[in-house]
Amino acid sequence: MKQSPEEKKLEDLLRSTAIVAGGFMGTDPRHPADVIQEDILETEKRGFTPAQLAQRMHELTELAKPYLGCWVETCRGKIRVKTEEFKGALICPWPHPGLFDKRVTAAERLDTGEKIQWTDLNIHLIAEHSFFEGRGAFFRIEPAEIIRILFEGLT
């Protein structure tokens, strides 16, 4: 696929270890645009949009923040969630202002035991760029996993 110089620069940054250890692309050989396209399709196939997923993740992070690292239950006891904050901040690799605290949110389904974790930067990347990171990246989250853990069977 033909890339513009800007796209090439972005891909180089996503594959580099300049912002996070191991980079955002992990071992994924696909172009970032293909990663994004396939994840959007995967999300839409299940009746959602990346923005909806990010919104849910954001709500859970905001819910857990005041508890300063302790678990808090939600969704009538079906999910528990906690946030942990670390020293420093992360920037969005896309060329626009975007600086995020190093905060990791962990969510666990209490009925199935499934767990998932994300950073504030993940929420932004999914909401604004539909980017769930490349396969093999430390904070890659499968859209199907987000939907299964944070949406399905909660009513």
Next chain:
Amino acid sequence: MLEFFLTILIISSIAAGLALLLVLCQRYIVNYGLCRIVINEEKELAVEGGKPLLSILRDRKIFIPSACGGRGTCGVCKVKVLQGGGPILPTETPFLTKQEQTDRVRLSCQVKVRSDIRIELPRQLLSVQEFVCICSQIEDLTYDMKRFRFELKSPQTIEFTAGQYVQLLCPRYKGSSEEVYRAYSIASDPQQKTQIDLIIRRVPNGICTTWCFDVLREGDPVQLNGPYGEFCLSRTDAPAVFIAGGSGMAPFVSILHSMRNARCRRSVHYFFGGNTVRDLCLLEQMKEFEHDLEHFSFIPVVAKPAEGENWDGQTGLVTHAVQRSFKDLSTYEGYLCGSPGMIDASIKVLTELGMPADKIYYDKFA
């Protein structure tokens, strides 16, 4: 068809050739000559022009705090450029407030020195030094925190004030192809000038902490620079409340050493919060400080002891423990070190208890 591809090939080759020529000219022919950097209207450097201000100053052993090694991704290396330096670049604006832009604050990694330039630096930065050290000891404090001891080799001694921090150079390693600096509070006795301790908590997938925990070994050479920062105990006799969590313990260890050295009789209540018992650390050392400092008390607080953990101390959030312990803090000073969430919650509680906002000092992990 062949003609079409040949044309594309020729045009591409010419473009690539011109780009290469431009790069070579930039490197070997363009000569900005000697430029003057005037610092605080009192110190003058004559430097070869063409390089970023941050690296020119670093070459001259003037260290501006920077976490990303000068790639314009952390926004830490701010300096005031009073004259020269060209216009603010789009790569800088995300990191500068409107007020900072008006005040001529720039990211020193993005400012190329191409002509004479006048800058303003905080005075204490001029005394920052670079240290070559040996990692002499690595000690587990909790499941995700370690204490690293660095023996200074060159220079062999450091002068710092308890509460200050250094910047540790994380070199290239498998998984990180670029050098980065990260700031860590010094956790040792300021009187012990030949070595420093750092308390570091592992950050999931963090570039520098992954190196510290998984790559760095005792005996390895390490480079750091410092000291930096203004977080330190005031010179008043006011009673104080310290609040920390996780590796926020570090500056308080140093401060308690300095209080002991000075035979300080100041009243201090130190609240240290952990989610479970296994998040607590240095309990024995805190007992020693309690023994040696007449008016010091250490209050570890566990948010929720895990199943099977034996804990008879305070429970709940660290801020709740502060609320339970005091009715009026209007004559107290507050010292906080930890995550942004903990700091914000602590400030709220302290001000509700009457502590004046200008008496709350903090070192936020941001």
